[in-house]
Amino acid sequence: DVKVTQSSRYLVKRTGEKVFLECVQDMDHENMFWYRQDPGLGLRLIYFSYDVKMKEKGDIPEGYSVSREKKERFSLILESASTNQTSMYLCASSGRFNQPQHFGDGTRLSIL
Amino acid sequence: SQQGEEDPQALSIQxxxxxxxxCSYKTSINNLQWYRQNSGRGLVHLILIRSNEREKHSGRLRVTLDTSKKSSSLLITASRAADTASYFCATGTRNSEKLVFGKGTKLTVNP
Structure with missing residues (x-):
């Protein structure tokens, strides 16, 4: 079974802090994704990566960056956290050609 | 960019x-996928239907796809309280690895 592990289930940070969210998958998937999920807005894609060191902006990349130095790990970075980045963050991975995505359990991030 | 739109937004049954x-969508697709999300958890893939398929079954799930109407439906038969969750459709296209998710239907199954 594919396992996607996100480093924290709950996280509280302060405005202006640099925040790192980590995601690891164990199925050698090429693609990895970061979404945020907000009530009434559904899932919105922040960034995705289709290979090591390769990345592509999603629908809402502003205020975020990503890093993929190893195939199994995809990190989301909030450069300077703001209160409007309080949200549920979901990481996913998939094989190529529109294969189903496998999700982690999410990180509920609060920025105070 | 929101492609899939689920209907209804909420559904309560016995x-x-x-x-x-x-689920309705706007542009040509390669496949359509349905996911389930229990409260506070990640999404779980349920079923994938390709653009050249019309119907697919998996256990108590039945998915149909009508590309002429750009719509899909997910039927859960003989529902159980454990089916209570949010259900999302997601569309994939031939030239992208991204999926575009709808906003979901919140299903409540009352015991």
């Missing part, structure tokens, strides 16, 4: 009844 959720 155990044993069937639940039908619909």
């Amino acid at each position: 155990e044993g009844e069937n639940a039908t959720m619909n």
Whole structure:
């Protein structure tokens, strides 16, 4: 079974802090994704990566960056956290050609 | 960019009844996928239907796809309280690895 592990289930940070969210998958998937999920807005894609060191902006990349130095790990970075980045963050991975995505359990991030 | 739109937004039924959720989308697709999300958890893939397929079954799930109407439906038969969750459709296209998710249908199955 594919396992996607996100480093924290709950996280509280302060405005202006640099925040790192980590995601690891164990199925050698090429693609990895970061979404945020907000009530009434559904899932919105922040960034995705289709290979090591390769990345592509999603629908809402502003205020975020990503890093993929190893195939199994995809990190989301909030450069300077703001209160409007309080949200549920979901990481996913998939094989190529529109294969189903496998999700982690999410990180509920609060920025105070 | 939101492609899939689920309907209804919320659905409440009794155990044993069937639940039908619909998804409409706007552009040509390669496949359409349905996911389930329990409260506070990640999404779980349920079923994938390709653009050249019309119907697919998996256990108590039945998915249909009508590309002429750009719509899909998910039917859960003989629902159980454990089916209570949010259900999302997601569309994939030939030239991208990204999926575009709808906003979901929140299903409540009352015991």
